[in-house]
Amino acid sequence: MIKLFTDDGADINFTITGRYDIVQLPIAVSDGENEFETGHAMDISNFYDNMRAGTTYSTSRVMPQVMEEAFRKALEEGDEVLYISLSSGLSGSYEGAEMVKAALEKEYPGKIEVVDSKTATFGEGILVLKAAILRDRGESLKAIADYLNKIKTTSYEFFTVGSLEYLHRGGRVSKTAKIAGGVLQLCPILDVDKTEGTLSLLDVHRGQKAFLKKLKKYLNEKSVGGAFNPNQRVYVYSGDWPERVSLVKDFLIKDMGMEEKNIDIDQRVGCVIGAHTGPEVCVVTFSGDPDERSLMNE
Template sequence: MRIAVVTDSTAYLPQQLIKENNITVVPIPVILDGKTYDEGTQISTSEFYTWLRQSETLPSTTQPSIGEMVKLYRKLGDQGYDTVISIHLSSTISGFLSNLRNVDDLVPNTHVIPYDSQITVILMGEMVLTAAKMAKSGKTVDEILARLDALRETTDEYFIVNDLQNLVKGGRLSNASAFLGGMLRIKPILTFDDEHKIVAFEKIRSLKKAYSRVEELFDQAVKTTDYPIHAFIIHANDEAAAITWRDELQAKYPKIKFDISYFGPVIGTHLGEKAIAIGWIKDEQV
């Protein structure tokens, strides 16, 4: 059995890991001033945030076409893969995965399994990487899916954002009404709820207090977790802030592995520039 692993560009995995583990990445389109660009191939993260600062219009995103996905899956089938595990951003963020539910009927030469990561960014990327390594080592589909299910249960993330307007406009903030009043004067903390929807968790009056509160929440999680975690500081074009926060947290938690990742154009479209987050997942390397 040969298993291919497919994901979308919001996994934000380093190119070297993508290549080494034979991962196929489907770019998600982002729309800027009426023009469509494929994330990661037609527009870079730095180009996107430069545009975002200069433009008076809000960006938006769309989905890869089903036709493109069917073509990709058939190509993988022609290459000898009898199964494709296609891991994508949470179905509560995008309808992309839902549109793949019946694609297997259109691909006669391989079996396509769409998989909901229930999250996005590098936390999804870590799930993708685990699946790809398992496929490479000869694990079965059932073994890979079971590991993904277990790993998915260990993900968590808290975001600090400067502006809720695009999340609200795009309908991706499920409890927006409670946070609209005076939102320009607060630094809201967002997270994924039990239904895997992005929700505004708390209103915080300053950036310093927002950082402090997120650190409290992270500390609570660390104290109640009985497995090693891999933590990430994820930033929207603010690497200096991410490095500073990473270094501070690493000093407080020397046994935890911290790395830095980023919000690319598609997720940055909804969170805005200077958003920052801490996310974590079970450390599969320990």
């Protein structure tokens, strides 16, 4: 049996983790005085309300000792271990997992695989769910890890935010860019670079029409053959910005030819990622090269 691990950066809700037997390792969030784990001690809506009221949050990583304890327990019970991490360019969790793997390999050679998702939020979550489906089909540990490493370079997450304030606080944009963005009312379109795994600026926009025009451009540019495939599952979700989710959903139907049933708006950006983006963050997750095995349609 393969025991499947991820972390709080994947934004998988507890219903899904229970259904697919996924262990989500904790990444602590702190307001400077108190520390808590996603889904525990604070409701996510309260979290975003606090941010709007001026609370600043920071995040850490999955502690190596927590990983080692969890991995060892699974190995001692006869399971193999697969851990899919928040991007190494955004968190130290992947590096910590590799250290734990090296320490346990002597006792359990070939029983642990660690995959750097090179992404965040439900982009990471989708990789985890695909791993769970393949595990339940009976695929081997190495085959699943190899497959994830292959497909992670063909999926994309486009982020837009309503304010540069939170990205500036987290060091993602400079003070100059923040001031200029505020004066000119510019907002960014960002993605996660698939080589470095870091947040990168694709473009800027001013106003909803400009945003949708540029979103269409990048949906096509990142797709095989330069043409977005409307016959795939696309995920549109936010921290606490339902108006932008509705806008993008309508755009995908009217302008990109998608059927409503293929647009998933049930996910949410959690506390770990939201601590750095703020409440007004909207993410569009899609595949530039849709998976031929259609794992997510099961």
